[in-house]
Amino acid sequence: MRPLELTLRGFQSYASEQTFDFRDRRLLGVVGPIGSGKSSLLDGIAFALYGKTPRAGRGTRDLINQRTAAAHVELWFEVEGEYWRAVRALRRKGQSAHNLYRHAEADAESERHEEVTGERAMTARIEELLGLDFDAFNRSVFLAQNRFAEFLQATAAQRDAVLKGVFGFDRLDRMAEIAKARRDELRAELADLDRLRTEVESDRAVLADTAPALESAAARLAELDASSEQASGLEAAREAARGQVEQAERRLKELGDIAAQLPARDRSAELLDRATTGTDLLQEAEEALAAATGELDAARRDQTEAEKATGGSETIARATALIDRERELEKRAGTLGAHVADMTARAEATAIQHQDATARVAQLLAAEEAGRAALEEAVAAVEAAEATLHQARHDSMAVALRQELVAGDTCPVCAQSVATLPPGTSVPALDSAEKQAKGARTNRDRAQQAHTEAAAAAAAGNAEQEALQAAVDSAAQLGAAAGEDLAEARRAHAAAIEELGRLVPGDDPAGELQLRRKALAEAAGQVETATGRQAAARSGLEEVRDRQGLVTTELVQLATTVATLAGQLGGDLRPQAEAGELGESLGRLRKLWEEAHARTSGEHTAAQERAAGAETELSELLGKLGLEESMSLSDARQRAAAEHGKLAERVESLTTRVSRFEELESASADTVARLNTYATLAEDLLPSRFLKFILDEERRALAALGSEHFERMTRGRYRFTDDGEFVIADLAAAESERKAESLSGGETFLASLSLALALAEMVARTGGRLDAFFLDEGFGSLDPEHLDLAMEGIEALVGGNRLVAVVSHVPQLRERVEDLVELDTDPMTGDTVVVRA
Incomplete structure (x- = not known):
């Protein structure tokens, strides 16, 4: 590193x-x-x-x-x-x-x-x-x-x-x-060799028995291959004939289905008859509708003339409404006249009541003023009596106090030392002063009550006077309004009479209107009757047309059916939806079916004979090959090929295993030497x-x-x-x-x-x-x-x-x-x- x-x-x-x-x-x-x-x-x-x-x-x-x-x-x-x-x-x-x-x-x-x-x-x-x-x-x-x-x-x-x-x-x-891994691998390889030695002996025995069977299977397969071409031709001919039989049977079935679809003779005849008579009925219905329509047109013209002569239903309705309004306005004018007279009388009575109330108010005001003066005098008398009573009480307390005072003592009122006693005085009668004060207060209360009642009476009178004045004013306004309503009602009544005279001249407009209504009703009745006849004629025509439409639809369907079935039978029929042409096409269609059925029946019989012949020849060939009746040549060859392949695969597998063992056995000496080498290395x-x-x-x-x-x-x-x-x-x-x-x-x-x-x-x-x-x-x-x-x-x-x-x-x-x-x-x-x- x-x-x-x-x-x-x-x-x-x-x-x-x-x-x-x-x-x-x-x-x-x-x-x-x-x-x-x-x-x-x-x-x-x-x-x-x-x-x-x-x-x-x-x-x-x-x-x-x-x-x-x-x-x-x-x-x-x-x-x-x-x-x-x-x-x-x-x-x-x-x-x-x-x-x-x-x-x-x-x-x-x-x-x-x-x-x-x-x-x-x-x-x-x-x-x-x-x-x-x-x-x-x-x-x-x-x-x-x-x-x-x-x-x-x-x-x-x-x-x-x-x-x-x-x-x-x-x-x-x-x-x-x-070294250990290689040693273990070689040990396993030698152990496999020992195991294979026993298995290979059995494999060699099986291989000796299997080889002849493989040769027999190959010979059988070659024999079947040699006959397969002839058998394939016969099978093809048989299957072709069977296919033709099935095809003819399907065709016969189709012809049976077509026969079921051919139109029935009686129903076809009935349809063609209805198609022929339907034209006459349609013409008669159309003529009836035209006549009813003419009658309706004439009735409508008469109705128009009647409307012109009478002014029409709107004019009659307007005039009738004017008559009703004239009568209503006349009645309203009478009612308003009576109301005006009543209002005038009420206004005059209210004015008199107002004058009386004004006089009473003046008297009540004078009485109130007199009560106020008397009240003032009573109040002054109460004040004077109260003052006299107060002084009498004061003097009485001073006399009582002096009787208990001693020179040099402290005055209980002013808290001063009394140097000299005050002189003694006489005290008026206290009871007399209290009686006078009480009498003065009683007179004041009576004067107060009298003044209050007088004031209330004056106020009530004044209110009554004001209410009567308001009633006088209201009566005057209502009277004026009622007069205006009466004048308006009279003007409207005159206008209604004038307009009614223009619409219905004469002295008896109600009678004239009754005649006009009758004339219009008669014209309308004629129009209604003609309309009903026209509707009945139109309904009859529609019914005829519906029936004729159904007939036409059935004719079209019949023509379509004839063309379709003819095409299925190999013919070419295309009739129009007319009774005469359809009758002829129906006969030709039935003839086409009969010809097709006879031809197909012959083809079916011939195909059955060809299939039976091919089947007979094939049975003879399979019999020569020793095959069962239920087994075809192709099935037999397939089975033979499978058996041959299975035996060949078995022989190849056994041969490979024996060869592999022989190779391992020939190399076993080298394997043992290598094992010893790796074992020594692993140990060292x-x-x-x-x-x-x-x-x-x-x-x-x-x-x-x-x-x-x-x-x-x-x-x-x-x-x-x-x-x-x-x-x-x-x-x-x-x-x-x-x-x-x-x-x-x-x-x-x-x-x-x-x-x-x-x-x-x-x-x-x-x-x-x-x-x-x-x-x-x-x-x-x-x-x-x-x-x-x-x-x-x-x-x-x-x-x-x-x-x-x-x-x-x-x-x-x-x-x-x-x-x-x-x-x-x-x-x-x-x-x-x-x-x-």
């Missing part, structure tokens, strides 16, 4: 999109301060391939940059000359995307030869391409930060998994599977045998080559034991053995680096799949001397098309590596800033 290009967007510290091109680069240094995204670059490669990173695990959304909603990683890489593009995306919300494409060229626009979708399917295809799962990748190709010692400290099984993937030994597993390729031997050799070779690097980097102090278990041999302590866990951090880094360098060299020598090597940090634990030794070993890895990427923040790395990817950190956001890509 050789990386070509990496694109990161929204991944860890790479917020914006960054692309790193690894083409034509060998030794690459990734430098920058702590937190600048150096390890994230390598994490991007691991995530693109396996969907997880050494530090974060699988598909965690923590890999998404904190300021973005999604992370996108895309890696172009090459495997054995094929170009692949791995694309993975993480989203905070929604599903992730995982796609792997194989392109014709390292270009997204080039043709796609393969596409894998889905996280599991994509990761499985990556593991198949690289030959390494994620853990083996981290132990061999990708030495992540703080995890570079994983291969050194791994178990034997874990190391074997790495070596199998790196050197392609996983193909041995596939070889073992193929078991993981506990050949693969174990190869892996043991590779571990020893790896330990030996790693020891060379380890001993050189540690100035001859350390190497690995020769047993391939990667135990540390301390040369400074008489080659005492130490576990890897007992080494210091720097020593552990050098040991791991030595094994990684050795593994890379072995892969290069054998043409394995390892075309990339990634080392993340670890240099900080080395002193300058060991750092130089480590870099010399790393530089020795560079060769061919291999990419070696080293990540470190150690400044000395810049001096040893010319091709650098330089990163920095944005002080505001903390995102990665690519200084040099």
Whole structure:
């Protein structure tokens, strides 16, 4: 696997999109301060391939940059000359995307030869391409930060998994599977051969019995084929004759149907007779209608003259209405005259009542004025008596109070101290004052009552006077209106008499109108009588015409039937719908039927004789061939052919099975040899045998080559034991053995680096799949001397098309590596800033 290009967007510290091109680069240094995204670059490669990173695990959304909603990683890489593009995306919300494409060229626009979708399917295809799962990748190709010692400290099984993937030994597993499958197939083939051996013996016996039967069937088929032409001719002649018999029978049946459709003689004669007499009846009906129409015309002329002489029904109706109106107007005038006289009398009586009411009102007003004066005097007397009563009560209380006062006391009325007692006074009689006040109030109430009654009487009289005045005015208006109505009624009566005189002169207009009505009624009666006669004549004509129309329709139907039946009989009759021509055509039609029936009967008899002759000859031929009477030659040949085909197919099947068995039996020795070969391969390729031997050799070779690097980097102090278990041999302590866990951090880094360098060299020598090597940090634990030794070993890895990427923040790395990817950190956001890509 050789990386070509990496694109990161929204991944860890790479917020914006960054692309790193690894083409034509060998030794690459990734430098920058702590937190600048150096390890994230390598994490991007691991995530693109396996969907997880050494530090974060699988598909965690923590890999998404904190300021973005999604992370996108895309890696172009090459495997054995094929170009692949791995694309993975993480989203905070929604599903992730995982796609792997194989392109014709390292270009997204080039043709796609393969596409894998889905996280599991994509990761499985990556593991198949690289030959390494994620853990083996981290132990061999990708030495992540703080995890570079994983291969050194791994178990034997874990190391074997790495070596199998790196050197392609996983193909041995596939070889073992193929060997087992081939072995099982050959075993099944030999088992089938044993089973077939018994079956073939039976097949050979059946084949010996079946061959003679096949020869007999072929001979019988040839015999039937030889007689088939003669039999086919006889069968054809017989079937043709039978067809002619059936055709003649159908024709006879058709002639029977035609006979049933021939018009009956008596009904035809009756129809033709009705057609002949119908013309005379139609002429008589038409003449009767013409006479009735003449009578109606004369009656209408007489009616017109009568209308002119009498003025017509409208004039009579107008005059009659005028007579009625004249009588009504005369009656109305009399009624209105009486009403006017009554209204005049009422108006005069109302005027007298009004005069009397006016006199009474004057008297009532005078009485009201006198009552008002008396009331005023009574009110003044009440006021004077009340004043006298008040003073008498006041004087009486002062005298009573003085009798109880003592000089120096407080006055109960004014709340002042009494200095000197007031002089004593005499009090008039209080009872006398109260009696006078009471009498004055009684006189006032009487005066008030008298004044109220006088005022009410005056108001009533005044109202009566006003009502009578209104009645006088209304009577005058009604009298005037009644006079106008009377005059109008008299004018209308005179106008009606004048108009009636113009319409009906004479002294007795009512009698004259009676005569005119009688004359009009007589003329109308004559018209009605003539109209009835005309309607009866027209109805008679229509009835005759309807009957004649039915006759004509029947004649047309009869003519159509004659023409149709004649055509069915092979004749050509086209009669008109006339009685004479139809009578002649009916006779010719019956003659056509008789001729056709006789001819068809003869044809039927002759066809029956031909069919019987062909049947006799065919029976004789089939008898010679030994066939049953119910079986035709074609059926016999079909059965013989089926039997022959069945036997031939049986013989062919048996022959094929016997030949196949003979072929398998002749090749059985080769099959047994191949079975032994594949069985041996399947046994030898078991993981506990050949693969174990190869892996043991590779571990020893790896330990030996790693020891060379380890001993050189540690100035001859350390190497690995020769047993391939990667135990540390301390040369400074008489080659005492130490576990890897007992080494210091720097020593552990050098040991791991030595094994990684050795593994890379072995892969290069054998043409394995390892075309990339990634080392993340670890240099900080080395002193300058060991750092130089480590870099010399790393530089020795560079060769061919291999990419070696080293990540470190150690400044000395810049001096040893010319091709650098330089990163920095944005002080505001903390995102990665690519200084040099």
